[in-house]
Amino acid sequence: MLNRILLPLILLVLQLPLHAQETPKPVEWTFTGSNSSGTPEIILKAKIAPGWKLYSITATDEQPNTRIVADSSWAAQMGTPVETGKLENQPEPLFENDRIPYFQNELEIRIPLQNLSGQQLLKGSINYMALKGEEIIGPEEVPFRFELEADGSLAVATLKTVDGTQGIIKRAAIQLDQPAADCGGTGLVKEGEGGLLNIFVLGFLGGLIALFTPCVFPMIPLTVSFFTKKSQDRKKGIGNAMLYGFFIFLIYILLSAPFHFLDTLNPEILNNISTNVWLNLLFFVIFVVFALSFFGLFEITLPSSISNSVDSKTGVGGSVGIFFMALTLALVSFSCTGPILGSLLAGSLSSNGGAMQLTAGMGGFGLALALPFALFALFPNWLNAIPKSGGWLTTVKVVLGFVELALAIKFLSNADLVMHWGILKREVFFGIWIVIGLVTSLYLFGLIRFPHEGPVKKLGTTRKVFGTLFALFTLYLIPGLTNTPYANLKLLSGFPPPLTYSVYHHEETIIVNDYEKALKLSKELNKPLLIDFTGWACVNCRRMEENVWPDANVKALMEKFILVSLYVDDRKLLPDAEQFIYTNEKGVQKEIKTIGDKFVTFQTENFKNASQPWYVILSPEEKLMNNPVGYTPDKQAYADWLQCGLDAFEKK
Incomplete structure (x- = not known):
């Protein structure tokens, strides 16, 4: 039962960005306004797919029904809705x-309206x-929106269309290839290598942890012995075992391939995935389920039909059979590797919003799993030195369960920060x-145990x-x-909520920065503008703010700028008058409804980048002073970049 629930949830995570592949909805709604009878009306028309039943507004609250809900700003008087269509009333099993x-x-459905004076916009759903x-x-x-026309009629309110030439998003003065000083850098070669190496190492460590789980550890001696004994000579057995290890590595690399397609299709997609409120809540639920599984309450496995189908192909000779053996290992070990891979998936996507991070992490994970099979094939005597399977593997799983619980809280925190719930x-x-840490310690010292475990002797x-x-x-x-x-725990900097998101701060901590106001202030004071593209759920952003910005040298330099922090994941709706549809130079349209929509589009259109943090220095005339930079944990390097931009401004 659990597998039927959990697997679709995981698949949903991967399918969320693919809006183009969504199936048609059972009910499609269109809205029009009318004044033909002398009384303004809004008309809601439903086209119902074959075989579907749309429930009436006359159904009771205890029954499946349809309801029309007016927005809180609705001041007009709503008359009795009138339904037109073939109303049926049959017993429903x-x-x-x-x-x-x-x-x-x-x-x-027609809804007559009265007392429309002073009501310019009617919103509801x-x-x-x-x-x-x-x-x-x-x-x-x-949702639906109607505007009151000058003649008293109602018209469907649509978002205004804005293109790049109107200067609301795309700024003609910003020329990315013409910085006043050639310092800093926008390329992955300059800024991404360290990050990719770190994620590769984290993935490798995750793979090493996965080795010491009950699903993988016992497979090592069995598989190595199979290859070395089955082959006619030891050389061929070693070759097959190493090929087996390579295929394990390759399989995990291939798992990240679809995300490269998504990243190329739209550079904002992975950032949207990592900061999506419902997706973070979904990760929270999945990680709690993973933790409960590690605690031994149930076991998560892929459907047996999948693993059996793959396993049936392992008998094929040559490289093809070895590949399917590697794939079988990946599938049957899912109950142990799944939670670790889930952590890697979520952590990589939220680190910088790019697919390369995920590939680096998957590569490290696959390499760690593959190495033992190759090494023990080369040195079979080492098999005698590895510990035997036993209860210690269960202990590893339980401890991983506590770690999963801690990670689950992180994803709940991401959703809380983005939506400003304050919980x-x-x-x-x-x-x-x-x-969680205290309970884990008590468990390891044998003071707490689970029902399926015996006493610690x-x-x-x-x-x-x-x-x-x-x-x-x-x-x-x-x-x-x-x-x-001492509350600023630097070893964890960026992982918990920011220092300003605190129970001790009673003042409003939600800051919505305005680029236009900052630009105006920059012109009035004749100071350069320092743009900080950031996010509420951005780990590296917090690390910069808590570890680099407080440095005396950096802080003194930043005071010479007008700082504006633009939150690309802020889900607060813009005022109605400020919402619009943006059309870029390629003709692609995008609805700008939230603060985050506006700022992430501003970043990608002007600076061809969608990762955070991202720092840009502009003159009051919006001229680029030096090359933008991303995450720069070296305080002196960041100070040098600030000084370079400041020098370029003063020379200008």
Whole structure:
């Protein structure tokens, strides 16, 4: 049962960006306004797909129904809605044979309005439910907007269309290839190499952890012995084992391939994935499920039909058979590697929004899994030195479960930050982590155990060491609960919520910075403009703000700029008058409805980059002073870049 729920959720994560492949909705709505009878009306028309039933507005609240909901700004008086269509009322087996009124094929709803004076914009939504067989959808919300024309009639309000020549998004003065000084750099070669290496190492460490799980560890001696004994000579056996290891590495690399297509299709997609509220909540749920699985409450496996189908092909001779053996290992070990891969997937996408990070992480993970099979084939005597499978593998899984819980809180925090809910302030975040760390320590010291485990008869040295490490880490977290200078835990900088998102700060901590106001101030004071493209859920942004910006030298230089921080993942809606459809130079249209929509489009259109943090120095005339830079943890390097931009401005 769990597999049927969890696997579609994981697939949904991968399919969210592919809007072009969405299937048609069961009900398509169109809206028009009318004044033909002398009374203004809004008309909502539904085209219902064959086989679907759209429930009537006359159904009761306890039944599946359709409802028209007016926005809080709606001041006009709404008359009684009138439905037009073939109303049917048949017993519905899915709802204990209740007779629930519904429509098929089409429906028209007319709503007369009165007292429209002073009402320029009418906003609302139609919330409907529909049924086909045993499949039911809803309540689905479809928003509508109407404008009151000068003659008293109503017209559907559409977003105004803006193109690049109008200067709202695309700025003609910003020439990326013409900086006043040639310092800094926008290329991946200059700025991405260290980041890719770090993610590769993290992926490698994740792969090493996966080796010591019950799904993978026992496979090492069995598989190596299979290759070395089955082959006619030792040389061929070693070659087959190494080919097997290479295929494991290749399979995990291939898993990241679709994300390169998405990244090329739209550079903003992966950034949108990593900061999407519902996706972060989905990751939170999935990681909690993974943790419960590691605690032994149930086991997550891929459907047996998939693994059996792949396993049946392992008997094929030569390289093809070896490839399917590697694929079988990847599938049957999913219950242990899945949570670690999920962490890698989510962490890589949120690190900089690029697919190369994910490939680097997957490559490190695959290499760590593949190495033992190649090394033990070369040196079979080493097999005698590896420990036997046993209860210690269960301990590894349980500890990983606690780690998964901690990571789940991080994704819940991302959603909280982006939406400004205020439920996971910095101290609450640390409080939960402290509890998790304390329970993990108690478990490792044998003071807590799970029902499926026997009593700990003797604590081994390794268990004591890790128990002590978790205890020390928990003690390190405690100052994070305080309102003192020690609350800035630099080892975790960027991972918890920012220092300003605190229970001790009673003032408004949500800052919405305005580029136009900052540019105006830059002109008035004749100071260069320092743009900080950032995000509420951006880890490296917090590291820069908490570790680099407070440096005395950097802080003194930044005071000579007008600083504006533009949050590309802010989901707060722009005022109605400021929402529009932007058309870029390639003719691609994009709706600009939120603050984040506006700023991420501003970044990609003018600076051909969608990663955060991203720093740009402009003159008051919007001339580029030097090359933009991204994450720069070296304080002196960042100070040198600021000084270079400042020197270029003063010379200009």
